[in-house]
Amino acid sequence: MSLDTPRGRTKGGGGLPPNLAPDRVEQLKALLRGGLVRPEDADYEESCRLYNAMIRKRPALIARCTDVADVIAAVAFAREQKTALSIRGGGHNGGGLGLCDGGVAIDLSRMRGVRVDPVARTVRVAGGSVWGDVDHATHAFGMAVPSGIISTTGVAGLTLGGGIGHLSRRFGLTIDSLLAVDMVLADGRFVTASEQEYPDLFWAVRGGGGNFGVVTSFLFRAHPVDTVIGGPTLWPVERATEVMQWYREFILAAPEELGGFFAFMTVPPAPPFPEALHLKKMCAVVWCYSGDPARADEVFAPVRALNPLVHGVQPMPFPMLQTAFDALYPPGHQWYWRADFVNELSDAAIAKHAEFAERMPTMQSSMHMYPIDGAVHRVGPHDTAFSFRDVKWAEVIVGVDPSPANAQAITTWTKDYWEALHPYSAGGAYVNFMMDEGQERVQATYRDNYARLAEVKSQYDPENLFRINQNIRPAAKGAAARPH
Template sequence: MPLDPQREPARTGGGQPPGLLPDRVEQLRARLRGRLVRPDDADYEEHCRVYNAMIHKRPALIARCADVADVLAAVAFAREQGLLLAVRGGGHNGGGLGTCDGGLVADLSPMRGVRVDPASGTVRVAGGSVWGEVDHATHAFGLAVPSGIISTTGVGGLTLGGGIGHLTRRFGLTIDSLLAVDMVLADGRFVTANAEQHPDLFWAVRGGGGNFGVVTSFLFQAHPVDTILGGPTLWPLERAAEVMKWYREFIPAAPETLNGFFAFLTVPPAPPFPPHLHLQKMCAVVWCYTGDPEQADALFAPVRAMAPALDGVQAMPFPMLQSAFDALYPPGHQWYWRADFVRELSDEAIGRHVTFAQRLPTMQSTMHLYPIDGAARRVAPGGTAFSFRDARWSEVIVGVDPSPARAADITTWTKEYWEALHPYSAGGAYVNFMMEEGQERVQATYRDNYARLVEVKERYDPSNLFRVNQNIRPGEGAALRH
């Protein structure tokens, strides 16, 4: 059954789509080593859940893939039956793009595994793994792969979007440490993409998201990272404008061994935060220093000269910093995200930031500014699909709360905050921070790289089987070239 690349099949909830015959479903079940979950199974609702509880979608089938053969079977079934196909790794995608209504979810979460080669410093990671598993395996050898800031995040989604986190200034984006991927393509081929094999595909998956196939394993180059100096420094919200103006000058001039992302937050009422700060709205910088410990005091002297209300910087194993926010952001909360790339923090923009920080609607709602410079900037904007190498920060605004009753509040705050700051942005956004925001935003995110991404899409997925994502649409190439 041919697919219209610009149109999704009708969404029918969790029932069986029209024309999907029970014997075909049974044939798929028999082909899988893993389990096929259907709407009448007792644990169906459990397997429908994704990290963002604001997303409620009911696929017709969930293939819990145990290996590459299962992925091949799931992709072939979706293609042959004309089913909408979603691919789920860690399930953290803000817009819920690891699931769908009425289609097939290829759930890679059973495909876990990390193998470190200490001689070469390379790391082979199965497609369903999460970053905490990578951190655990690599730390035993004094190594780390650049990733994000929450260890329960899936390796696949974060990597394919680019990968911004604590090690960005020192070692670049996650994709800058990616050496190769193994993939199942829309036509059923299983290929390895790297600098020599399918180099166009390898270029595209480094920032182009899940548009080109299902990545079943990643090969990374790890870097020497062991004990680091990390943690937050906090200031009262009344000093936020002063701190942001200091931060905008300090971090770009700091050595690449020092990373620090800025945040607005409400202090959690739990250790390690002292009781007198609990539930106060504050601003913070969360630091990660991977350089010479003997130089740390001199490096942090300007930070301490800003007289933070809390100086939480201390020596710790790198995985400790990577997992520091896990308990604050468990699966199952309501999330609404908006994001932009930012080249400069003007005084006017800082004033608007402070206005919305004073209105943080819930304890877990926040705004982060992640630096994109240092090693990340040494790759040209066209060197990978990730385009905004010339941005200074990736800004993300998130409304978060456990209760569905607060969903409207956190969504309204996030949208209004974003609308107030968007005029000061560079345009586009980090795809891993985007909701379903329309094709114009996708093109703004990839800029000049979009036309090349369309060409790769037309070569490897001309029917747009992989479209539950920030979609690169086949068929747009001619219009973009003229």
């Protein structure tokens, strides 16, 4: 991965890498219903655009898949040609890992669709769908699947990394509502993994990312969520220490029906925020209460007692809350991420947070701290690949701006902020908040689940075909099996 936007291959130049046989490329093109994009094609540049514009990748081929047969053909080609293979679902990956340089990118964005079974309370979702697709379909039945906080996020990437968002305290991670996945494996097999079939594989995909194959559809359990009471509460950034000290006690003691992530933010110069607050630095909590509406006043009374400048909490359809940040974070901006899991929010750590909040370099730069207690803690650390079931928060620091001229400023602020706070962390990070940070960080994220993940990897992808990700390397041949 490059963060310096290298020139790479441009449209019309470079041709195929020498390791890719032209006749085999033509065969692949003939097999794909969705089409094959090459560097000489007019839509190649557009097809290479990433959510994070700080990163550029130049695949030799982009396989636009419309069905499972397309995916099987693309995987077979990459395996036979021994070339790099990446998978792009919703395309939201902060590290740009949906594309690769010089290899094959499988693009699932045309495989979108959601089918709700209101009787069984299940939802089947195609692998290229985004969460807005799911929210739209499930809301008609008064249900929701726990996901993130932005509706344009891909279902596949968020789910395979674990899935943290508004409903985590009440219903757990997204993977805790996952019932089964359909997958194309490295050897071309198409399988369904669940607790009953391929249980080792199903264990691994629940937090292990895209390391084990291409997931073409997901089956989720849905939950009764319709209208929620949500929105932001804002205080001046000068009160950061006071508000964070209050928040660390309040949220962990609050009913699990109340989700609320802490954030540092700069007020966007647009409605619904009061004009007097536009471009002011704030500390905030973004709430989502999905419990009994009759108790809402009681639940939020301690929040109002802290005398916020804005208490923008109101009843709204759940999909409305899910889309609240979409306009603020469109694709194509410069992004730099750093993350950690956090167990204790000490006074010393809060002092560091307050210091860097004052120095946010751009309007969209931010720090979010997502509570992951409650239902998340009721699943054991070895029950799924997601290991950090014992911590209280997932923290992410993001430097964001549309202008490449500010890339260095947002990167420096994010790195400095993370380095100042990392000593107070629990170690490891939510994989969906990570850049390309090296093998040591990947292993720290999975802790003692890593050895079992490596064994599953060696069984289903021994040649590490699926390596453009937060990579889990196959276990060494002859390594002793670990107890599960």
